Amino acid sequence: MDPVVIQPETAAEVAEALRQASEARTSIVIRGAGTKDGWGRPPSRIDAVLDMRRLNRILAHEHGDMTATIEAGASLREVNAALAIHGQTLPLDPPHGDRATIGGLLATNDSGPLRHRYGTPRDLVIGIQLATTDGVLSKAGGQVVKNVAGYDLSKLVTGSFGSLAAIVSATFKLAPLPAGSKTMRIAVRDEAGLADVVRTMMSSQLEPMAFELATRQSTQNPRNAQNNHDSADSASSALNVVIRFASLPAVVEAQMAQATAGLKACTTSIDVLDGDAERSLWEAHANELWDAPGAIVRASWLPTNIAAALGELGRISLVGRAAIGAGHIRIEGDTAAQAAVIQQLRASTVFGNIVIVRGSSELKAAVDVWGSHGTRQPLFESLKRAFDPHGVLNAGRGPL
Amino acid sequence: MNVDRAFLTELRAIVGDAGVLEDALELLTYECDALPHLRETPAAVALPSSAGEVQAIVRLCARMGVPFVARGHGTGLSGGALPVAGGLVIALARLNRVLDVDIPNQRVTVEPGVTNLDITKQVAPFGYYYAPDPSSQQVCSIGGNVAENSGGAHCLKYGFTVHHVLGVEAVLPNGDLVQLGGSLPDTPGPDLLGLIVGSEGTLAVVTSVTVRILRRPETVQTLLAAFDTIDAGGAVVSDIISAGIIPAAVEMMDSLAIRAAEAAVHPNFPDSDTVLIVELDGPAAEVTALFDIVVQMCRRHGATTIEVAQTDEQRARIWRGRKAAFAAMGRVSPNYYVQDGVVPRTKLPEVLNRIRALEARSGLRIGNVFHAGDGNLHPLICYDERIPGQSDAAVEVAAEILSYCIEAGGSLTGEHGIGADKSQYMPTMFTPEDLALMQRVRAVFDPQGLCNPGKVFPTPRMCGEVPGPYRRHPAEAAGLAERM
Numbered sequence: 001m002d003p004v005v006i007q008p009e010t011a012a013e014v015a016e017a018l019r020q021a022s023e024a025r026t027s028i029v030i031r032g033a034g035t036k037d038g039w040g041r042p043p044s045r046i047d048a049v050l051d052m053r054r055l056n057r058i059l060a061h062e063h064g065d066m067t068a069t070i071e072a073g074a075s076l077r078e079v080n081a082a083l084a085i086h087g088q089t090l091p092l093d094p095p096h097g098d099r100a101t102i103g104g105l106l107a108t109n110d111s112g113p114l115r116h117r118y119g120t121p122r123d124l125v126i127g128i129q130l131a132t133t134d135g136v137l138s139k140a141g142g143q144v145v146k147n148v149a150g151y152d153l154s155k156l157v158t159g160s161f162g163s164l165a166a167i168v169s170a171t172f173k174l175a176p177l178p179a180g181s182k183t184m185r186i187a188v189r190d191e192a193g194l195a196d197v198v199r200t201m202m203s204s205q206l207e208p209m210a211f212e213l214a215t216r217q218s219t220q221n222p223r224n225a226q227n228n229h230d231s232a233d234s235a236s237s238a239l240n241v242v243i244r245f246a247s248l249p250a251v252v253e254a255q256m257a258q259a260t261a262g263l264k265a266c267t268t269s270i271d272v273l274d275g276d277a278e279r280s281l282w283e284a285h286a287n288e289l290w291d292a293p294g295a296i297v298r299a300s301w302l303p304t305n306i307a308a309a310l311g312e313l314g315r316i317s318l319v320g321r322a323a324i325g326a327g328h329i330r331i332e333g334d335t336a337a338q339a340a341v342i343q344q345l346r347a348s349t350v351f352g353n354i355v356i357v358r359g360s361s362e363l364k365a366a367v368d369v370w371g372s373h374g375t376r377q378p379l380f381e382s383l384k385r386a387f388d389p390h391g392v393l394n395a396g397r398g399p400l
Numbered sequence: 401m402n403v404d405r406a407f408l409t410e411l412r413a414i415v416g417d418a419g420v421l422e423d424a425l426e427l428l429t430y431e432c433d434a435l436p437h438l439r440e441t442p443a444a445v446a447l448p449s450s451a452g453e454v455q456a457i458v459r460l461c462a463r464m465g466v467p468f469v470a471r472g473h474g475t476g477l478s479g480g481a482l483p484v485a486g487g488l489v490i491a492l493a494r495l496n497r498v499l500d501v502d503i504p505n506q507r508v509t510v511e512p513g514v515t516n517l518d519i520t521k522q523v524a525p526f527g528y529y530y531a532p533d534p535s536s537q538q539v540c541s542i543g544g545n546v547a548e549n550s551g552g553a554h555c556l557k558y559g560f561t562v563h564h565v566l567g568v569e570a571v572l573p574n575g576d577l578v579q580l581g582g583s584l585p586d587t588p589g590p591d592l593l594g595l596i597v598g599s600e601g602t603l604a605v606v607t608s609v610t611v612r613i614l615r616r617p618e619t620v621q622t623l624l625a626a627f628d629t630i631d632a633g634g635a636v637v638s639d640i641i642s643a644g645i646i647p648a649a650v651e652m653m654d655s656l657a658i659r660a661a662e663a664a665v666h667p668n669f670p671d672s673d674t675v676l677i678v679e680l681d682g683p684a685a686e687v688t689a690l691f692d693i694v695v696q697m698c699r700r701h702g703a704t705t706i707e708v709a710q711t712d713e714q715r716a717r718i719w720r721g722r723k724a725a726f727a728a729m730g731r732v733s734p735n736y737y738v739q740d741g742v743v744p745r746t747k748l749p750e751v752l753n754r755i756r757a758l759e760a761r762s763g764l765r766i767g768n769v770f771h772a773g774d775g776n777l778h779p780l781i782c783y784d785e786r787i788p789g790q791s792d793a794a795v796e797v798a799a800e801i802l803s804y805c806i807e808a809g810g811s812l813t814g815e816h817g818i819g820a821d822k823s824q825y826m827p828t829m830f831t832p833e834d835l836a837l838m839q840r841v842r843a844v845f846d847p848q849g850l851c852n853p854g855k856v857f858p859t860p861r862m863c864g865e866v867p868g869p870y871r872r873h874p875a876e877a878a879g880l881a882e883r884m
Binding site: 062063065066067087109119122123130132137138140142143145146147148151152153156157158159161164175176177178179199203205206207247248250251254255258298301303304305323324325326352353355370371376380383387400 | 592
């Protein structure tokens with residue numbers, strides 16, 4: 001039977017829907033725009049979907065304080081269009097950011113290249129309103145950027161994937177929109193060259209807005225590919241770095257010049273883009289992994305280990321934050337091959353925190369989506385019992 | 401239960417005779433933190449030297465039902481390390497090793513007793529620093545910073561402790577050792593690390609901390625501008641933010657605080673109603689361009705003097721005046737009480753005018769030092785405890801200022817914490833439902849209510865601290881019925 005779709009228009013209706021589900025012991029899945037419907041474990045029975053998209057207002061934009069309080073179902077794109085009127089932005093650019101909602105971003109702590117400067121949703125959220133399965137609305141944090149009163153429950157639901165409570169609204173600190181922006185696309189020869197760029201940039205005093213890796217490797221192990229002179233094959237392998245500077249236009253120029261001089265020795269080419277070309281490049285970069293088939297995992301690594309990380313694995317494409325050591329990896333091949341790579345990543349000493357965010361149900365049956373929670377597992381279980389005693393939230397898809 | 405002979409015997413077996421203090425004179429040091437008007441004598445103090453010893457001590461406390469309070473270097477300003485009568489203090493000063501310094505990946509792992517400034521000293525030779533800089537950074541411990549989510553003058557641009565801690569190893573109140581976060585980002589699941597940071601020692605005892613360090617900015621520029629009114633200084637701050645400039649720091653001091661700082665450390669501040677300190681840092685091209693804009697803004701709003709620091713020494717002198725302001729109040733008043741409240745930055749002028757009216761009405765002088773960029777006020781309430789009634793009057797004035805903060809949509813505390821000092825005011829900022837949910841989280845971590853009890857939450861305690869599984873509190877149930 002198809003799940004019932006509930007479309008609350010008020011915070012009280014959200015709380016009431018959770019209370020009823022808990023009382024009736026029926027499963028309920030909280031949903032924004034559905035950009036992450038494929039994330040998580042395959043769902044057990046879903047009795048109801050709580051569609052948050054009618055809760056889509058900006059409740060307050062205090063531009064003098066650079067804060068905004070936003071309902072969970074509002075789309076990031078529409079929020080940022082409204083904030084831009086006062087020259088401000090909620091500086092998040094996750095994959096599928098044209099459709100993603102505020103609540104979904106927080107629940108999954110999703111982010112993109114702007115993370116280099118601004119962090120993830122957990123770094124920007126300063127207050128939250130939650131609905132719990134007992135039908136109660138509660139808040140934590142506040143409306144001010146500096147506040148240490150009480151527990152910061154906005155952190156507790158960040159990454160909870162809708163397994164503990166429903167996010168009704170959240171308050172964020174905002175950033176000013178930069179006056180000017182330019183991007184440099186850098187090609188490097190090999191993994192060692194990539195590592196050189198990472199080290200050079202990280203030890204410099206440059207302050208880019210974004211610092212990205214985009215690597216695409218052929219289906220052969222790259223160590224063997226060096227001996228392969230077939231041009232089509234070498235074209236399918238690429239190691240790129242994308243760096244964006246954004247500030248006053250003159251400052252952007254100065255930083256671009258400084259970066260170019262510093263990186264000349266370790267690159268094969270540097271293209272500089274601005275305006276529409278720059279925008280297109282970032283759009284293509286955001287879609288790079290997602291437009292082709294294959295499983296996609298979240299992954300993290302120590303930034304300067306990037307050469308070892310890429311050297312360890314063939315058949316992967318990686319897009320991520322160079323100086324943070326976090327991003328996504330796309331894995332090609334059939335289910336067995338994908339599962340093998342994921343197990344290899346989890347066993348690796350270079351990579352960590354491997355979570356499947358796109359994969360077939362066969363793949364998810366073969367390897368667990370979330371991996372081991374280690375010493376945190378007992379806490380996760382206790383939290384789940386305390387917040388969702390009847391286990392009605394999120395149909396077993398989440399990390400707890 | 402209280403510490404007894406059997407407990408002490410087992411405690412000695414864990415940390416040795418030299419790791420246990422129970423002599424009345426030795427315990428004196430641990431009666432309070434830097435909020436000396438709240439005092440309590442613990443039954444004993446344990447001085448563990450390793451995470452394993454901390455774990456064994458907490459296990460012992462859990463088994464015997466003895467309440468415990470973790471303590472760093474005792475510099476907290478909200479009584480967060482106030483002992484429990486009859487309970488144990490776990491002093492972490494001996495866990496002071498630097499475990500790992502990874503310059504290329506910009507990460508440092510230390511034990512909780514390492515001071516904030518020592519982290520920077522470890523990495524400064526390589527051109528790096530640890531960003532959060534509370535005024536007590538020379539002596540405060542990183543473990544205490546994690547407990548309080550400490551800020552500092554530069555958090556407007558760089559954020560708080562929670563933005564710089566990548567992971568902690570911690571002992572839960574049942575004695576389990578957990579790893580939350582770590583060298584690698586993006587631990588899957590709820591952000592328990594973010595929850596622990598700022599939980600004021602009520603959820604766990606941290607035994608190691610991994611922080612990220614930052615590259616020193618290419619350029620730093622600092623100015624000190626004087627104004628005839630606090631409103632003029634406030635208008636400059638508004639203009640800076642409206643222009644999309646995020647300074648590293650924006651600090652304001654009023655005339656009483658200026659006079660006190662002059663008397664104490666002679667920073668050569670102009671004798672004026674208000675001084676504004678603005679610091680910009682970052683790439684040279686950016687700082688130079690934006691600094692000119694800030695100077696113009698100060699001129700436009702009638703700055704009577706503008707001093708631009710030309711040397712590191714000049715900058716250090718300006719900051720010495722600002723950072724000494726609290727202690728300097730001792731030069732102009734026999735006693736003073738430091739309040740910590742937050743208002744939305746745009747409400748600063750309104751709230752400061754209310755504080756000045758309160759000053760006139762109460763007859764107590766109030767100095768104002770604040771982080772203007774993020775609306776964090778530190779009113780310094782002067783009193784003389786020898787004059788009957790003045791101590792109580794000062795406490796009342798401090799409470800009234802907090803009510804202004806809450807009415808303006810702000811917070812009870814920006815960086816000093818709730819601790820034992822402000823727990824009774826929590827219901828002015830949070831509803832019973834809000835507090836019940838926080839208590840529910842507390843009960844998940846600490847079902848026996850042994851880990852720093854009596855802090856953060858108002859007493860009488862709610863359901864959250866009752867042992868056993870979560871049960872609905874009568875007040876919570878009543879709230880629900882009303883809501884429905």
